[in-house]
Amino acid sequence: MTGTSDSNVVEMIADLAPIWLPGCVVDAGQRTVEVGWGRGALQMSAVVGVGEIVERCLQLPKQLWPEQIEAWLRAVVAEGELATEEHRFGDVAERQRALLVQRGWSARTAGPVADALLPFGDHFEVVVFIKTGDELRRLTVVRRSMHGLGDPDVPSPVQLTLDExxxxxxxxxxxxxxxxxxxxxxxxxxxxxRENLLPQASIGAGVLIGVPRLSTVAYCPADAGQARADALAQWVAESYRGASDQCSPDLYWLQGDLLVQVPVTLATPPSAVLPAALKPQPRRTWLRHLFGR
Incomplete structure (x- = not known):
């Protein structure tokens, strides 16, 4: 998109934001908006970049921009209120946690403000959460900035999770x-x-693995044969069905840093469609070698 298009969105934010949120300040040059929240004498504010909403608006017709901008601004204020509450439970940085979910899960379920994500290949994504009491709250890009969790000396949510x-x-x-x-x-x-919890993934052909639930990972040697692969596919499908913490009903071939999806049929019972590299290769006798039989 052109710089002019970017500027058009920022200008609309500058025009409309003070109407919806009296007192907020838009800096068109810095592409930021300062929003406030609080009750009575306790008033707080934060300066947030508008890059996320600009990018979102540029993917939509102009007549839809106001609705998107208002929803985003109100969500930013709600994020500020949530950040204030989270601070009351202690060190936010130490309470970060990460979950491996199917790729696209965040886009399908997120609100007006984008989640804090870490890439993990073509099939999964890692979503960052804040542990507040017994609850895991999704951390957004906006709230991560409010908490200062992007600083280099902040603990890694991935390492905190792996320790647990x-x-x-x-x-x-x-x-x-x-x-x-x-x-x-x-x-x-x-x-x-995988180096510590799934060391078999780096041995030989690696492993066939399924993550039917956020609370469950199942695997077997990748070259264990069709019968065992089918048994794993059936167990994963059954574990996934009806689970409250569903992740993925599929199988994957994990070998070192390589992660490849292994199709599973919709038959009853389901079976794994193994790639040729994982199918047993019959030994060729001299007779077959000489006569092609």
Whole structure:
């Protein structure tokens, strides 16, 4: 998009923001807006960049910009109020946590303000949360800035999470292994810490892995054969069905840093469509070699 188009959105924000939120200040040159919140004598404010809403508006017809801008501004104020509340529970930086979810989950479920995300390949994404009491609250880009969590010396939400699941021990089921902890959505992050929690992923052909629930990861050797792959696919499908913390019903081939989706049929029971590299190769006898039989 052109700079002129960017400027048009910023100008509209400058015109409309003070109408919806009296007292807010838009700096068109710095592309920021200062919003305030509070009750009585306790008043707080924050300066927030408008890049996110500008980009969102440029993907829509101009007549839809005002609605998007108002929703975003009011969401920013709500984020400020939430940030104020979160501070009352202690050090926010130490309460960061991360969840591995299916790619696109954040876009499908987020509100007017974008979530704080970390990339994780083509099939998953890592969403950052703040642990407040027993609740995990999604951390947005705006609130991360308000909390100062982008500073280099702030603890990593990924490492904080991996420390919390470091004691997971796999349970052996019918030909495959399961990492699970009831009610703990952090377990899905085991795929990120594969060196410690999934060391088999870097041995030989790696592992076939499923993350049917945020609280459950299941896997078996990638070259264990069709029968075991099918058993894993069926178990993953059953675990995913009806779960309150659903993640993904699919299987993936994890080998070192390589993560490839393995299709699963919709048949009953489902079965894994293994890539050729994971199918057993019959030994060729001299007779087959000489006569092609």
């Amino acid at each position: 699941i470091a004691d997971l021990v796999p349970q052996e089921l019918d030909g495959f292994s399961v990492l699970s902890r009831d009610g703990d959505p952090l377990v899905s992050m085991a795929m990120v810490d």
